[in-house]
Amino acid sequence: MFSLHKTRGGVHPPQCKDVREYACTSVTPPERVRIPLNMHIGGPCTPCVKPGDHVYVGTLIGDGSGLYAPVHASVSGTVVSTDTEQLPTGATAPVVAIESDGKMENDPALAQPSYSTKEEFLDCVRASGAVGLGGAAFPTWFKMRAPEGKKFEFLIINGMECEPFITSDYRQMMEHAERVVDGVHRIATALEIPAAVIGIEDNKPEAIAKLTETVAAKGWSDLIDVMAIPTKYPAGGEKVLISATTGRDVPAGGLPVDVGCLVVNVTTASRIEQYFRYGMPLVTKTLTLAGDCVANPGNYRVPIGMSVRDIIEATGGLTKEPRKIIMGGPMMGRTLTSIDCPIIKANNAILCLDDQAVLPDETPCIRCGRCVRVCPLGLMPYALDSASRSHDVVALDELGIMNCMECGSCAYTCPAHRRITASIREGKGFYRSEVARLTQPAKGA
Structure with missing residues (x-):
């Protein structure tokens, strides 16, 4: 039915998949989870619960409209807060904090769904x-x-x-x-x-x-x-x-x-x-815990909303202080500023790195073109990097910055060690804000 076709660009970084044969195991649920209601592309959900409410595993705690995905409790226990917080990612959203009762009881209202259309x-x-x-x-x-x-x-x-x-x-x-x-x-x-x-x-x-x-x-x-x-x-x-x-x-x-x-x-x-x-909705996340600082690397099943700190402690802790903790992979993941960050639906790895986190200093771009050759989408990363750093919104638009998928191939292959992906990511944020500013109706119009 299908046949293989050649694709452009790409790189071959070391695989480092040392835990591929480690079967997935469940960690002991924490005493408290903090579940953000913006774990999806689209607008954040609105809390369906209030402090003092009792919830079960699978209870709906956040719902919305339009482009959204509902959010459910990952532990049974008592809701302690539904405050809006600024998350380590920089986003602001309601966060439902639940104090676990240790029972992990499933919501009795859950049932096997059916459909005919x-x-x-x-x-x-x-x-x-x-x-x-x-x-x-x-x-x-x-x-x-x-x-x-x-x-x-x-x-x-x-x-x-x-x-x-x-x-x-x-x-x-x-x-x-x-x-x-x-x-x-x-x-x-x-x-x-x-x-x-x-x-x-x-x-x-x-x-x-x-x-x-x-x-x-x-x-x-x-x-x-x-x-x-x-x-x-x-x-x-x-x-x-x-x-x-x-x-x-x-x-x-x-x-x-x-x-x-x-x-x-x-x-x-x-x-x-x-x-x-x-009938059980998405309340747990399977992720890889790895890196040269982890005492017991492996694949773990954790409740959504469990903090990175609790996961590290529940799996045996660290062997040394990491220079960097990444949520996700080394190519597209994000460096955490706090290990109290909760695990969300899209997280598929936690990497705790020391020696592997050391990066050489940036030097000026030499226009070698390597980043262009490895870009899987045929973009010009060196030019996007320059336009992002200079906040040139016209150039960012002409170069198609929003087409970049931030794969990191350009930064990986750059002999000048330019932080191209991070620069483009920041450029996207600037581009979005400028488009919003320039397209919003004039005051008093």
Whole structure:
């Protein structure tokens, strides 16, 4: 059904996937969780609970409208606050703090959902609280809605996990292969998508074999294909994966649906299937804990809202003080300023680094063009870096800064060690603010 296509750019950083064979284990729930209500692209949810309320695991605590994903309690206990706070990411949102009663009792109102139409299926996916668990955090139900006049021809399941260190998606495929395949089949049939492919980097042969065998055993080989894709970062980028599996290129400023594709992370598909089986919404997160400072690296299942500090302590602590703690992978993750930061839906790794965090000093750009050659989207990173630092909004617009997916390939290959990705990220923020300022109606108009 699908054939492999060559993609542009990319780099080959060290894999560092030393915990890939570590089975996922659950950590002891903390005494308190702090659950932000903005764990998705779109507007933050509004609290559905108030201080003093008793909640169970799976109780709805945040709901919204428009582009959003509902939020649920990850522990049973008492709500102690619903205050609006500034998070370590810099964003401001309501945060529901829950004091655990230690019982971890499931909400008695939870029930296995059912559907008979596409609209009802989308309502169920929305109720599950599912978002893109590869890191994008786009509300999955919203992504699954094809705009008027368009339709999905291909369902592409992203099992690439191309970031160094991270192995949580790999463990999902190895430990829950049947649930993954059932989830893919459910999504494809419910949305009437005629063909699906699970893309996996070829450095994960065990996962490729396991999912291929599972698809064949269920007799779904005519619908679902499992494709081995050459290992190259960022092969797991949405637009890159679409190009590799279908040969179609998403236009600048466009969306996957513009080329007939729906892309879903492999763990997202698995968790959606889990919701349809048991009625439990998204309340836990599987993540990789790694780095040269971690006493017990591995893959762990943690309640959403548990702090990074509590996770580190619950898994045995640190062997030495880290220079840097990254939430996510080393290429696209964000450095934390506080380890009291709560785990959110999109977090898939915590990296505690010492020696591996040392970076050389920046030197002037020498216009060598390496960043251009490795950019998977054909942009000009060195020029975007310059325009971002000089706050040149016209140049940022002409260079298409919003098309950058911040994969970090440019910074990785730069011989001058320019912090290109960080610069572009800041440039995006400036560009958004300037567009908003220039397009807002004039006062008194």
